[in-house]
Amino acid sequence: MNLAEKILAAHCGKKNVTPGEFINVIPDIVLSNDITAPIAIREFRKIGVKKVFDPSKIVMVADHSVPNKDIASAEQTKVMRDFANEQGIMYYDVGQMGIEHCLLPEKGIVLPGDVVIGADSHTCTYGALGAFATGMGSTDISSAMATGEIWMKVPPTIKFVYHGKLGKWVGGKDLILYTIGQIGVDGALYAAMEFTGEAIDNLSMDGRFTMANMAIEAGGKAGLFHVDKKTLDYVKSRANRPYKVYEQDADAQFSKIIEWDVTKMEPQVSMPHLPSNTKPVSQMGNIKIDQSVIGSCTNGRLSDLELAASILKGKKVAKNVRCIVIPGTQQIWQEAMHEGLFDIFIDAGAVVSTPTCGPCLGGYMGILAGGERAISTTNRNFVGRMGSPKSEVYLANPAVAAASAITGRISSPEEIKN
Amino acid sequence: MLKGKVFKYGDNVDTDAIIPARYLNTSDPAELAKHTMEDIDLDFVKKVKPGDIIVATTNFGCGSSREHAPLAIKTSGISCVIAKSFARIFFRNAINIGLPLLESQEAVDGINAGDTVEGDLAKGTILNVTTGKKFTAKPYPPFMSTLIKAGGLIEYTKEKVKTK
Numbered sequence: 276m277n278l279a280e281k282i283l284a285a286h287c288g289k290k291n292v293t294p295g296e297f298i299n300v301i302p303d304i305v306l307s308n309d310i311t312a313p314i315a316i317r318e319f320r321k322i323g324v325k326k327v328f329d330p331s332k333i334v335m336v337a338d339h340s341v342p343n344k345d346i347a348s349a350e351q352t353k354v355m356r357d358f359a360n361e362q363g364i365m366y367y368d369v370g371q372m373g374i375e376h377c378l379l380p381e382k383g384i385v386l387p388g389d390v391v392i393g394a395d396s397h398t399c400t401y402g403a404l405g406a407f408a409t410g411m412g413s414t415d416i417s418s419a420m421a422t423g424e425i426w427m428k429v430p431p432t433i434k435f436v437y438h439g440k441l442g443k444w445v446g447g448k449d450l451i452l453y454t455i456g457q458i459g460v461d462g463a464l465y466a467a468m469e470f471t472g473e474a475i476d477n478l479s480m481d482g483r484f485t486m487a488n489m490a491i492e493a494g495g496k497a498g499l500f501h502v503d504k505k506t507l508d509y510v511k512s513r514a515n516r517p518y519k520v521y522e523q524d525a526d527a528q529f530s531k532i533i534e535w536d537v538t539k540m541e542p543q544v545s546m547p548h549l550p551s552n553t554k555p556v557s558q559m560g561n562i563k564i565d566q567s568v569i570g571s572c573t574n575g576r577l578s579d580l581e582l583a584a585s586i587l588k589g590k591k592v593a594k595n596v597r598c599i600v601i602p603g604t605q606q607i608w609q610e611a612m613h614e615g616l617f618d619i620f621i622d623a624g625a626v627v628s629t630p631t632c633g634p635c636l637g638g639y640m641g642i643l644a645g646g647e648r649a650i651s652t653t654n655r656n657f658v659g660r661m662g663s664p665k666s667e668v669y670l671a672n673p674a675v676a677a678a679s680a681i682t683g684r685i686s687s688p689e690e691i692k693n
Numbered sequence: 694m695l696k697g698k699v700f701k702y703g704d705n706v707d708t709d710a711i712i713p714a715r716y717l718n719t720s721d722p723a724e725l726a727k728h729t730m731e732d733i734d735l736d737f738v739k740k741v742k743p744g745d746i747i748v749a750t751t752n753f754g755c756g757s758s759r760e761h762a763p764l765a766i767k768t769s770g771i772s773c774v775i776a777k778s779f780a781r782i783f784f785r786n787a788i789n790i791g792l793p794l795l796e797s798q799e800a801v802d803g804i805n806a807g808d809t810v811e812g813d814l815a816k817g818t819i820l821n822v823t824t825g826k827k828f829t830a831k832p833y834p835p836f837m838s839t840l841i842k843a844g845g846l847i848e849y850t851k852e853k854v855k856t857k
Contacts, residue, residue: 297834311758314720318847393758411786412790414789414846461705655707664732
């Protein structure tokens with residue numbers, strides 16, 4: 276069995292599982308947020324149980340529309356808060372919250388070998404820790420909260436091998452945008468994506484979170500990494516429960532193996548209106564921008580902010596460009612502040628927001644008007660994703676987003692740092 | 694029997710197109726339904742009638758996990774979505790909440806916008822009433838059929854907790 280099959284087999288009490296098989300999985304963590312939890316709670320009430328199966332395995336995070344953006348979202352968050360208090364589950368509200376997929380690994384809530392299900396499509400982020408993590412809907416989460424079980428179909432696994440060494444301005448974001456560009460937005464539909472190779476061995480944990488995060492953008496059920504020293508170093512100080520590292524069998528099977536040499540890869544940009552519409556940054560031409568967003572569950576971690584700051588240091592954001600920086604969690608916020616990154620951002624003319632998903636999904640805190648264009652380190656560039664259906668979103672890494680904020684058009688970091 | 698006029702769309706209809714995030718500050722199905730397909734088809738909510746059918750090509754419902762998407766479609770009056778393929782989370786969500794889905798390459802190619810179409814979930818057949826052509830949908834795996842017969846995941850779970 277491969278890594279995904281090993282983890283799933285161990286969580287459904289079977290010796291072996293094969294792709295296509297329907298199994299009943301016991302998840303370690305069940306997650307929802309202020310948009311998806313209210314429906315999950317409504318459905319939970321219909322099931323006929325009073326208490327969740329295990330409060331220590333259920334997490335709710337207020338992150339999409341908090342601090343509450345309007346009365347309606349305040350009511351939604353209240354439904355979740357009241358339920359969390361009633362049930363005694365793990366709950367993160369304003370002051371403790373962060374963007375869920377930055378927060379859960381940071382707090383040691385998700386650990387290697389776990390099965391995590393979340394009512395949020397980017398739940399696949401935790402694959403970076405060697406966990407099998409996948410997004411579902413609110414009703415799935417309500418059923419899992421009641422029973423501690425969830426049905427799954429065992430996915431086939433596509434193995435990606437990235438040979439070579441990454442160039443200076445190239446990171447996890449570029450690898451995943453390139454991958455989606457090559458295989459398409461349904462190139463891994465229903466499949467687990469396993470990321471391996473020399474470039475992955477050398478990739479930071481933050482870079483791995485970014486890659487796993489966007490597996491869903493290729494239709495993937497999960498994005499998985501093997502546990503190595505970097506993973507263990509990351510979880511060492513965070514884990515406060517036992518966890519298990521799973522290794523694939525020698526005869527592990529894959530539905531496909533795709534290999535690339537990424538040594539000469541440039542930073543990648545995904546153009547409107549699909550994440551698969553990817554080109555190297557040097558081929559972008561003169562594309563003016565109105566906004567640059569640096570943050571999100573994809574690229575809101577400390578090293579992302581450090582990278583953006585290394586470009587923005589001593590420079591100014593172009594006239595008529597709004598540069599919005601959003602640290603992913605309170606801890607990232609504090610570390611960025613102590614490192615002096617906020618001085619760099621503010622001196623450059625950028626703003627720093629409290630952690631929120633806000634602009635990524637066109638919720639608030641940076642909505643685009645009709646005809647406006649943003650470069651963003653987020654994960655989706657569908658029609659209307661960040662605001663008006665007549666606006667445009669280009670996806671890129673934090674160095675490209677910062678460089679573009681300075682020049683006012685989509686730019687390579689080379690232009691600034693040469 | 695599911696029967697109605699067809700609204701036809703292309704590849705990769707994403708959940709932001711089905712229900713934009715600016716309306717996700719409510720989970721009231723009737724409120725959500727008012728904005729179904731808004732960013733790609735402003736006329737949809739004006740034209741849709743109970744029983745109507747959405748037909749789309751590949752990867753329908755890609756993007757977010759928001760269950761608001763199938764909920765909005767179902768509440769708008771749509772009786773069934775027919776596509777060449779569905780995004781994984783959308784597929785789960787639709788089955789869980791009882792929005793019928795049928796997967797068929799040939800049917801999608803053989804149906805035009807405005808055609809009247811009949812779907813039979815139990816038999817897995819699709820009839821284009823306008824042209825008289827008949828198509829077969831990909832059969833559901835046995836477990837999915839059990840879920841559908843139970844009336845969705847909540848009904849299925851209700852039974853499960855009763856017998857525990």
